[in-house]
Amino acid sequence: MNFDLTKHNVGSTDRLIRAVAGAVLILSTFLGGHWVGGLIGAVLLVTAYFRFCPAYGLFDFSSN
Incomplete structure (x- = not known):
């Protein structure tokens, strides 16, 4: 279990x-x-912006 926010665990394609x-889901809400x-x-x-996913x-x- 590694929750170091300084290490990115979300790659560029992800x-x-x-x-x-995320944008599509927010748009569909409106x-x-x-x-x-x-x-x-x-x-x-938020996870795309910070490049960190807590589940990962x-x-x-x-x-x-």
């Missing part, structure tokens, strides 16, 4: 996928989707 999926989708989209955008840290996984 980061791009997270950012696009177009009539459920607020939970917007929340998940915000989490995806929990399982010592890195896509970097």
Whole structure:
């Protein structure tokens, strides 16, 4: 279990996928989707921005 926020564990392809999926989920919330989708989209955008995923840290996984 590694929660060192200074070490990135999200790679560039994973980061791009997270950012696009997060933006789509947030946009779908404004177009009539459920607020939970917007929340998940915000989490995806934050993990893409910081390049750190707590779930990856929990399982010592890195896509970097």
